[in-house]
Amino acid sequence: MKNTVLSLMKMKESREKISMLTCYDYSTARLMESSGINMILVGDSLGNTMLGYPDTLSVTMEDMIHHGAAVVRGCNDIFVVVDMPFMSYQTSVYDAVVNAGRLIKETGCNAVKLEGGAAVKDQIKAITDAGIPVVAHIGMTPQSVNAFGGFKVQGKSEAQAARILQDAYDVQEAGAFMVVLECVPAKLAALISEKLAIPTIGIGAGEGCDGQVLVYQDMLGMFQDYVPKFVKHFANAGEMMVQAFKDYDQEVKAGTYPTEAHGFKIEEEIIEKLKEK
Numbered sequence: 001m002k003n004t005v006l007s008l009m010k011m012k013e014s015r016e017k018i019s020m021l022t023c024y025d026y027s028t029a030r031l032m033e034s035s036g037i038n039m040i041l042v043g044d045s046l047g048n049t050m051l052g053y054p055d056t057l058s059v060t061m062e063d064m065i066h067h068g069a070a071v072v073r074g075c076n077d078i079f080v081v082v083d084m085p086f087m088s089y090q091t092s093v094y095d096a097v098v099n100a101g102r103l104i105k106e107t108g109c110n111a112v113k114l115e116g117g118a119a120v121k122d123q124i125k126a127i128t129d130a131g132i133p134v135v136a137h138i139g140m141t142p143q144s145v146n147a148f149g150g151f152k153v154q155g156k157s158e159a160q161a162a163r164i165l166q167d168a169y170d171v172q173e174a175g176a177f178m179v180v181l182e183c184v185p186a187k188l189a190a191l192i193s194e195k196l197a198i199p200t201i202g203i204g205a206g207e208g209c210d211g212q213v214l215v216y217q218d219m220l221g222m223f224q225d226y227v228p229k230f231v232k233h234f235a236n237a238g239e240m241m242v243q244a245f246k247d248y249d250q251e252v253k254a255g256t257y258p259t260e261a262h263g264f265k266i267e268e269e270i271i272e273k274l275k276e277k
């Protein structure tokens with residue numbers, strides 16, 4: 001049965017962990033749907049994993065709509081969240097509502113996600129007031145990579161930890177129904193998870209969160225540019241793919257693929273007639 005904002009919030013109450021993975025295309029969405037995971041995130045991490053950018057800053061609304069709509073076409077039964085890309089909501093509350101609305105209308109997703117705490121309270125409130133569920137994202141927010149000086153864990157000092165806790169309270173108060181905690185110390189994430197009424201979804205935020213999210217190419221072992229410390233390889237799909245590509249290359253070159261079984265037949269007579277032309 002498909003989750004809703006209500007059933008996801010109830011999972012926190014009953015201490016049932018929430019599983020989320022990123023997804024960017026139709027065929028992967030079909031596969032994920034048969035796995036039992038609770039939620040899909042069409043993350044702006046598609047800038048890295050699908051488009052080959054060094055960060056998420058170049059990702060556009062058009063990119064998110066293109067991939068988001070493909071994922072939604074593959075999902076009958078999973079709650080889908082689409083990331084708002086860099087500069088689609090930071091510029092004004094008006095831009096935030098217009099662009100959140102476009103993501104909902106043009107992809108068919110169930111909720112949107114945006115990065116930031118206190119700084120985007122007004123945006124979260126306005127999008128929520130428009131009837132669009134919002135997932136917040138605090139801690140190490142990759143769209144601020146240049147401000148952070150790299151993809152570095154946030155919240156180790158007392159001042160930073162206090163700011164992140166306040167961000168968590170702020171996004172909850174503004175109306176977010178869920179919050180992603182990225183790359184923050186495990187004990188800080190556990191404390192925030194206890195204090196908030198809304199579910200927390202961790203990535204590099206330890207075992208105390210109400211759920212977890214990973215980039216699917218990371219957990220399948222098929223992304224090689226970098227491997228963050230929080231990633232666990234649940235498969236070595238990268239190795240399997242390279243082996244299959246090698247086998248194909250060899251068989252094509254050796255003439256062992258394709259065989260007759262992979263081809264289509266035609267009446268011999270027709271070929272004989274064509275030979276005379």
Ligand SMILES: Nc1nc(=O)c2c([nH]1)NC[C@@H]1CN(c3ccc(C(=O)N[C@@H](CCC(=O)O)C(=O)O)cc3)CN21
Nearest residue numbers: 045048049142151152153215218223226227228229230
């Ligand atoms: N494939 C992929 N996976 C991700 O998790 C991800 C993306 N892309 N793109 C957007 C952001 C970028 N993220 C990143 C990228 C790198 C590290 C990383 O390498 N961290 C180091 C250093 C941590 C530190 O020094 O504080 C690590 O060892 O984990 C972490 C998160 C998370 N997001």
Ligand SMILES: CC(C)C(=O)C(=O)O
Nearest residue numbers: 022043044045180203
């Ligand atoms: C890793 C998650 C939280 C994300 O924002 C993304 O994939 O873009």
Ligand SMILES: [Mg+2]
Nearest residue numbers: 043044045083
């Ligand atoms: Mg993102």
